[in-house]
Amino acid sequence: VQLQASGGGLVQAGDSLRLSCTVSGRTSGTYSMSWFRQVPGKGREFVAGIRWNTGTTYYADSTKGRFTISRDNAKSTMYLQMNFLKPEDTAVYYCAADPGVDIPTLARRYIYWGQGTLVTVSS
Numbered sequence: 001v002q003l004q005a006s007g008g009g010l011v012q013a014g015d016s017l018r019l020s021c022t023v024s025g026r027t028s029g030t031y032s033m034s035w036f037r038q039v040p041g042k043g044r045e046f047v048a049g050i051r052w053n054t055g056t057t058y059y060a061d062s063t064k065g066r067f068t069i070s071r072d073n074a075k076s077t078m079y080l081q082m083n084f085l086k087p088e089d090t091a092v093y094y095c096a097a098d099p100g101v102d103i104p105t106l107a108r109r110y111i112y113w114g115q116g117t118l119v120t121v122s123s
Contacts, residue, residue, distance in 0.1 A: 001025040001112045005095045008117030011085055015121070019080040021095030021114055032103045034110070035069065035080045037091035037119075044094065048080060049103035058103045085121045092116040 007019040019035065034049030048059045048069040057069050068081040078095060094117075096110035104110065 001031075001097055003095050003097060003112055003114035005093065005114035005117045008093060008119045010120045010122065013085060013087055013121055013123050015085050016081070016083045017085060017119060018082070019093055019095075019117060019119070021078040021080075023076045023078070023097065031097050031099055033071065033078050033095060033097045034103065034105075035078075036094045036096060036107055036110075037089075038094065038116075039091045044107040045091075046105040046107070047093070049105070050078065051103060056103070058105075060105070082119070085119075087121050087123045090119060090121050092118050 002024045004022045009017060011017050031052045032049055033052055035047040036044040037047050038044045046060050047063050048067055050057045050069045050071055052071060066084045071078045095114040097112040098104055098110045
């Protein structure tokens with residue numbers, strides 16, 4: 001499974017941005033896919049996750065109500081719509097995939113990772 005993240009950029013506080021993660025290779029409907037973010041000197045933080053087959057979603061408290069995760073089966077792509085961005089959302093955002101039955105919030109549970117895309121929110 002290969003993941004390709006894109007869509008990062010420089011925006012101002014209050015703006016919106018949509019990240020994409022394209023999935024290729026051997027996949028199945030039982031995967032969970034998630035977005036994580038990381039700032040220098042810290043570990044990867046869970047942002048949001050989605051069960052690919054059911055569309056069930058789960059969000060970190062810090063992003064609930066502002067971010068929306070979704071997927072397009074036909075395009076094999078996962079999205080993260082980020083609204084009302086704050087400077088503290090600045091990070092490298094990674095997409096990840098796990099073949100388990102739940103939506104893990106720990107980065108070490110994920111087997112497959114994309115390369116990361118930088119989101120910078122200026123105040």
